[in-house]
Amino acid sequence: MPLYAAYASNMDPTQMRQRAPHSPMASTGWLCGWRITFAGDDLGWEGSLATVTEDRDDPDAQVFVVIYDVPDEDEANLDRWEGTELGVHRKIRARVDTADGPQLVWLYVVDGYEGGLPSARYIGVISDAAEVAGAPSDYIQRLRLHEARNVGPGPDEPMDNQG
Template sequence: MILYAAYGSNLDPARMRGTCPRSPLMGTGWLEGWRLTFAGGDLGWESAVTTVVESPVERVFTALYELDSFDQGVLDELEGYTAGLYRRLQTHATTTEGIQPVWVYVFDGFEGGLPSQWYLDELVRSAEAGGAPTEYIDSLRKRPTSDYGF
């Protein structure tokens, strides 16, 4: 079984059902020792995109999906793994059942850039739909954004 730890817009269960219908939501948890950040700001996109980086005292809320092999191929394409923009990394998530081995997509480049206001609003909406705690959602809302949002 492959457990995929979704952060960012894939926290939204409805979005994941549409993208990966064979991969059930198994619960939520935390990527302990990781920090949600943005990258790709130097690539000329409208917005930097989410990624995680190791950070000993921080944590990232995550939704855990049992990823079907077909759905993994779809997600690899959508998340930029196939294009070489992201890599898959194995780590652990802390859940109410204990520590679970998971893998995440991590941007394969340097951290940097700001999200557009539109993109940040999408992350907040996804976190709300995914059941993230209020404090986590509030911390997302306080993030700075770029000048060129949608």
């Protein structure tokens, strides 16, 4: 079965069971020499979407990932969720370091420019998913502290419940 590496909200096994019910969690690992970043602006989640990119300037850069065994039927479901047919994400292959050695995996990256800010809500979802998946606390803390845009009314503005 092909191995898929999740680095954002799909790190949460409960979410993955909904999107890819035949895809068990296989392990966790690190995408070494890469960094998590955000790309596109307003593609979803009220801001930029998580993606990964190689980081040739920082030899210590790494991204925590959860690896799932994904059969063809679930891969097609994930492709729809990730918007590959719409050109939002594209799939790439990379090597992930795991406790059992390097694994060749596929993952989704945003097919857009790097930049923009994710929403605070999205940062919270990714951080929570990393925590549930067992990421180290310092990694989770760095995620939680990532710059984000606040979405919704300010503290002195009433909620608009008309829509």
